[in-house]
Amino acid sequence: MVGKARLALLVVLGVGVVALSAAALGEMMPARDGAPVGAVIKNTKGQTVGSLQVENAGNGKSKITVGVKNLPTGYHGFHVHTKGVCDPQATDPATGSPFFSAGGHFDLGSHLHDHHSGDLPNLLVGADGTGTASVVTDRFRVEQLFDSDGSAIMIHAMADNHANIPDRYRNAEGEEGPDAETLNAGDSGGRIACGVITRS
Structure with missing residues (x-):
């Protein structure tokens, strides 16, 4: 009887230690207040084309999971942007790109670029217009996305070159290496879909 009681006590203590360790490390836990964090991604016509989930992955890392549909085939620049406003009517005065309301890359x-905190790998969309991806980053924690003006997830029209321009190429000024646009956003082109990151 004593042996069973002792075993039960050890099991309870073990469970408590495991729970404490998981909480201390933040392993796959929701955001601080427990609410799921994510975004509904919409195109310039206001149609839903995807969803995003962001969660704590432990050790100061965040896990981003995205699924999209009805997007052009190929690679697309994929970034967290600095403001949680996705207005397709707010266009960039220089390029005419929509969703200018979301600001630049979150940093x-x-x-x-490509050392901004919100820079993520390119998103590959298949021939059927769908794509999924999951990535873990240590460049930001979930809670940091909720600053005074929030943040958004952005999908661009073209692939992000991640500022990988060999010196044999020339910029508009005839100089070797990446130009200002490459250093700013990786030549990923216009913004085609955007989602405000929220706690649901």
Whole structure:
């Protein structure tokens, strides 16, 4: 009888230690207040073309999972942007690209592309217009997406070159290496879909 009681006590203590360890590490836990974090991604016509989920992955990392449909085939630049406003009517005065309301790439410092905190790998969309991806990053924590003006997820028209321009190429000024647009956004082109990141 004593043996069973001792075993039961050890099991309870073990469960408590495991629970404490998971909480301390933040392993796959929701955002701080427990609410799921994500976004509904819409195109310029206001049609839903995908969804995003963001969660704590432990050790200061965040896991981003995205699924999209009805998008052009190929690789697309995929970034967190600095403002949680997705207005397709707000266009970039220089390029005419929609969703200018979302600002530039989310960044916790003063980095060039592709070292912005919100820079993510390209999103591959198949011939059927669908794509899924999952990535873990240590460049931001979930809670940091909810600053005073929020944040958004953005899908661009073209692939992001991640500022990978060999010196044999020339910029508009005839100089070697990447030009200002490459250093800013990786030549990923116009913004075709956007989603405000929220706690649901």
